[in-house]
Amino acid sequence: MTGRYLEDYTVGEVIVAPPVRFDEDYIVGFAKEYDPQGIHIDKDYAESGPFGGLIASGFQTVAASFASFLRMGLFVDVSLAGPGMDEIRWVRPVRPGDSLTPHVTVAEARRSRSKPDRGILHLSWDVRNQDGDTVLTMSSMTMIKTRHAE
Helix, strand or coil, X not given: CCCCCHHHCCCCCEEECCXXXXXXXXXXXXXXXXXXXXXXXXXXXXXXXXXXXCCCCHXXXXXXXXXXXXXXXXXXXXXXXXXXXXXXXECCCCCXXXXXXXXXXXEEEEECCCCCCEEXXXXXXXXXXXXXXXXXXXXXXXXXECCCCC
């Protein structure tokens, strides 16, 4: 399977990735390894904390959302590198039982002037829970192969 080349993206296009379910074991397991704060790993501590219960690590919401998008196969054999992510905002807490769906909008698809075999794909992310509430926003850049070097 081959992914989509730069020319296959249209500015304004919205790609909806499959939902990711967050249960308590998933939240705690990730946090114990990568973000071991009480609000993510200790249910009793979290209940007396500022969010009134256990919440997912923001890093987990980014990683899970990105993985869901990648599993769609759009970048297979065409992605060259990801120069960065910007403006990451955790808008609402993610709790056990939540299901997150990434809505990814193509903000820009620009061919490189110096290397015409590739371009930069800018994506704007709006990750929503099962109620349609935004929990995460961010932007990302990926270097993508072009179909034909001009």
